[in-house]
Amino acid sequence: MRRVAVIGVGQSLYGVRSDVTMQELAWEAVKEALEDAGVTQRDVDISVVGNVGTRGYELMPAQPVNDYIGMTPKGPIRVEMACATGLVALTVGYNLIASGSAEVVLAVGVEKMTEVDTPTSLAVGGRAGNYLWEFHFYGTTMPAGYALYATAHMAKFGTTEEHMALVAVKNHYYGSLNPKAHFQHTVTVEEVLKSRPIAWPIKLLDSSPISDGTAAAILASEDAVRKYKIDTPVWIAGIGYANDTPLLTRRKDYTTFQATRLAAEMAYKKAGIEPRDVEVANVHDAFTIAEIIAYEDLGFVKKGEGPKLIAEGQTYAGGKVAVNIDGGLKAKGHPLGATGLGMIYELTKQLREERSGPRQAPLKKYIALAHNVAGVGPVSYVVVLRR
Amino acid sequence: MRRVAVIGVGQSLYGVRSDVTMQELAWEAVKEALEDAGVTQRDVDISVVGNVGTRGYELMPAQPVNDYIGMTPKGPIRVEMACATGLVALTVGYNLIASGSAEVVLAVGVEKMTEVDTPTSLAVGGRAGNYLWEFHFYGTTMPAGYALYATAHMAKFGTTEEHMALVAVKNHYYGSLNPKAHFQHTVTVEEVLKSRPIAWPIKLLDSSPISDGTAAAILASEDAVRKYKIDTPVWIAGIGYANDTPLLTRRKDYTTFQATRLAAEMAYKKAGIEPRDVEVANVHDAFTIAEIIAYEDLGFVKKGEGPKLIAEGQTYAGGKVAVNIDGGLKAKGHPLGATGLGMIYELTKQLREERSGPRQAPLKKYIALAHNVAGVGPVSYVVVLRR
Known part of the structure; x- marks a missing residue:
């Protein structure tokens, strides 16, 4: 298998982020990660967007996010696995590189949870299992x-x-x-x-609290690690x-x-x-x-x-x-x-x-x-x- | 890159499928695909579940679906890309095998769109773009x-x-x-x-109509194609x-x-x-x-x-x-x-x-x-x- 490294990371301030839209929020992590890696969107082959959604007005946010962060025409793949969404995005990105389909992948996770009231947010959370038998009945x-x-x-x-x-x-x-x-x-x-x-x-x-926030990682093949002269690659x-x-x-x-x-x-x-x-x-x-x-x-x-x-x-x-x-x-x-x-x-x-x-x-x-x-x-x- | 083949496929009757839950519906395609390939859930390394959701009561259906179709403890990865979700599931599954992470992957897509009324369904569909600027304002x-x-x-x-x-x-x-x-x-x-x-x-x-339905494909590496003696692999x-x-x-x-x-x-x-x-x-x-x-x-x-x-x-x-x-x-x-x-x-x-x-x-x-x-x-x- 081809080896894959993390070459850049970014994260926003977590908390109540009513100061930004979901797209703007995502950009905070993506910008930091790109600068950290020393690459631009042109160097990235595809993006993977992790988002649970179902809370805010943007029901399928991966496309607007991908476009706003400057990744058009590349990507996105949206993944969701409730609270584990972030590492699923990493895993999908990892395999895109390990397979040889891509050299550099952006994995970004973003969530705006405070746009709706807390009981709604918790009710959605309660559905992250088997809704009918346990959440609804019990x-x-x-x-x-x-x-x-x-x-x-x-x-x-x-x-x-x-x-x-x-x-x-x-x-x-x-x-x-x-x-x-x-x-x-x-x-x-x-x-x-x-x-x-x-x-x-x-x-x-x-x-744990109900937070808005975003985090991102730039993943790269060994060839890309050399190409972009990454000093301290962190290997998966x-x-x-x-x-x-x-x-x-x-x-x-x-x-x-x-x-x-x-x-x-x-x-x-x-x-x-x-x-x-x-x-x-x-x-x-x-x-x-x-x-x-x-x-x-x-x-x-x-x-x-x-x-x-x-x-x-x-x-x-x-x-x-x-x-x-x-x-x-x-x-x-x-x-x-x-x-x-x-x-x-x-x-x-x-x-x-x-x-x-x-x-x-x-x-x-x-x-x-x-x-x-x-x-x-x-x-x-x-x-x-x-x- | 490792080659990847489709070795089994299944599809349910599409239409108004109020006779089954989402889990039961998914099983119709998975059962046919497994039998078509001549493998069982034990032979599958991981599942990828494609679902747009946001319409029905099961907001995060990948886990209940994965469990119901007998895939526990393997999988799932849920992907969503609006109407393109099905081929995104195939792509993620393809890369899991091409990378060497898996030998056999189940990709299944399922949707129950008729559980909610048509205007709601269409309204959700209208959000598969940029909600704020085009759906909401115009x-x-x-x-x-x-x-x-x-x-x-x-x-x-x-x-x-x-x-x-x-x-x-x-x-x-x-x-x-x-x-x-x-x-x-x-x-x-x-x-x-x-x-x-x-x-x-x-x-x-x-x-096109608003349909309930499911379809599945079993993907396999060249080794797995030989192992399971697949007569007519269809290569990606x-x-x-x-x-x-x-x-x-x-x-x-x-x-x-x-x-x-x-x-x-x-x-x-x-x-x-x-x-x-x-x-x-x-x-x-x-x-x-x-x-x-x-x-x-x-x-x-x-x-x-x-x-x-x-x-x-x-x-x-x-x-x-x-x-x-x-x-x-x-x-x-x-x-x-x-x-x-x-x-x-x-x-x-x-x-x-x-x-x-x-x-x-x-x-x-x-x-x-x-x-x-x-x-x-x-x-x-x-x-x-x-x-």
Whole structure:
């Protein structure tokens, strides 16, 4: 297979972005990514646009976005896989280059979630599974689905609300250091525990926000890396993907996400690495319990030891593995179509050692991992990056 | 590049399919495709689901569809590109195999358009471009957009309403021979001319219907073709794609679709063929004028000679090039996500010479072409198939 590198990345400020249209928003990430790579739209063969949509007035935004960002007449392919859309866009772009169909691909994710009211936005989110049987009949929303996992993990492994709160504390700490984060303030364990219940044991401060935002990555073949004289290419060493039934009622174990375990296994195998080789990771902390379960499903620790890992502070930079040190979905924000590419943005910066102080993970092997999940775990993508 | 073949195809009856859910509908094509290829879900590495959605209750249907058709834990990637979604699904699947990421891929397109009322469906369709500037401010719907092209073609080349009606007559004739077509009745020139005006010169019988339906293709590497002992693989010889601005106000010429011309050029070049080598084609006749312009943009005739080609009956089987001899979008139907893969279904059957009588195109070179367009031409995909 032809090798594929990330040669440029961009990301907008995440948050309430009523100051821009979706097209204008997308351009913020694309412009930065093109400049970062030192290429122009003329050098790009095709664009892949990740967008969940269904919320705003522009129901099929890939074409207007592609045109506005100056990519006509090339592209776009639009992909959607609920909250995992960003890494699906990366995967489709990766294969366009690995196959030889393209030399340079732009993958851009964009979402405007705040154009409609929050209940509508949440109702759409609740449909990212099996609408008819679970959302419609039983009222299973996204927080309720993750609450099932949280209570099962608590019952089986003694995980506490404090453990989950510690994830929020860590991610808000890093959000406070990230000028592109939706939330740039810290929170305390007490504040998380006292915040409004959403679906017990999940509280408001255990939940990621509804964000507008965009992120982009320029992917390139080895030939293109040479042609454009890229100093520090970040290679895509392995991509894994798997799904599970979207019907929660048909799952067998609520303490683990099978799709993530299978996807991680595939990604590690393709990259030829072990979980312990990962030095910096962005995992899908849509809710705090999801980060704890991700530690386990990605093999950073054994099953049931996730709470201990966060309690010991081992997922801060300098610990066993630095996790979500851009703030994660929890504090940086979660603009669905952009989220996975926002992870690639951060990890590329990390692997190039462009961060400073407490925001830079110490690296020896220069191996990073991104983990992007749809809904309550029916689809999972894991990408291993290597400098 | 690794070669990729179509080894199995399936398609449901198109039409008003209130007898099945979207998942059940998708299974009709997938089951037929798997049986046609002689493989099972276990042999498939990943699925690509093409769906436009935004109409029905299942807003993100790829996961429930993937689970219902027995593909868990593999896949899905959901793609959307308005009416061109089907060939985008094929393209993403093609690259997954050509890259070496997969050996066997299922591409399935599915759409339930009749779950909501027709005006809603048309309103969503009208958004498959630039919503804000043209649909919202000027009320440009899909038929109105194509009407602009029709009047320009009439003014420049003397094309008449009768020429367009002849396309409907041909495609309804073939629909009457196709037990899977939405409309299985013939129409006369007089009936077309007397049918209700939609956006002059486009009348009801110049327009493709709002259909439910599904189509699927199993794609395979050369290794997999050998492994599964496929007698008659149909090879994907070249894929071309391009876009144009979705803003009709910014286009320079309303007698041609630039995206189709560029996509065709790319596909012919990759396949190493000339337009005259194409013996059987499915082109995107969302409205009858679109088929006439497609003759020209795909290079079957020179610019302005499309009307003459249909007037001489040269696009019936046995003519210069057999076009839409399954009924096309016009009579077979146009379930957006399925349409492009429905073309692949028909052309695979044609290249294998599985049709009989007037429904089988006479073949010497065994070269076929599929042409799938989004909205009023902002995105075009052209696929060349070769036995």
